[in-house]
Amino acid sequence: QVQLEESGGGLAQPGGSLSLACSTSGSARKLYAMGWYRQPPGQERELVAGVIQTGLTPYADSVKGRFTIARQDGSNVATLNMNDLKAEDSGVYFCVGWRSYVVNWRDRNEVDYWGQGTQVTVDW
Helix, strand or coil: CEEEEEEECEEECCCCCEEEEEEEEECCCCCCEEEEEEECCCCCCEEEEEEECCCCCCECHHHCCCEEEEECCCCCCEEEEECCCCHHHCEEEEEEEECCCCCCCCCHHHCCEECCCEEEEECC
C-alpha cells in the first residue's frame, strides 16, 4: 500500500501564489505517474496536472501557463507551484498516484492512490 501526504496550501489573494508538495510512504514500488486533482465546492473532482517518469505533464486547460507540476527524478515526491491564482482555483487539492503504465488522466475512477487532501482558498 502507498500513502500520499500533501503539504502546503492555505489562503492566498487573487493573483498570488501557493505551492503544494506530495510525499509518499509505504510500498517501495515507485509510482509510474503522480498528479493533483482538485474538488471545488459543490463540484466533482477534476484533474489539475499530472507527471510521469518520462516527463509528460498534462494540465487542465484552466491552469495552463499558471501552474507547474514537477517530480524529483527517481523519487515519489511531486510539487505543484500555483501562480496568478484565481477564486475559481479554490477547493480541496488531492495528491494522486497511478501504478499502471497506461494512465487515463481525467478518469478519477482509475486513480490508484489518493491523499487526504489540502484546502486551497483564493480570496481577499
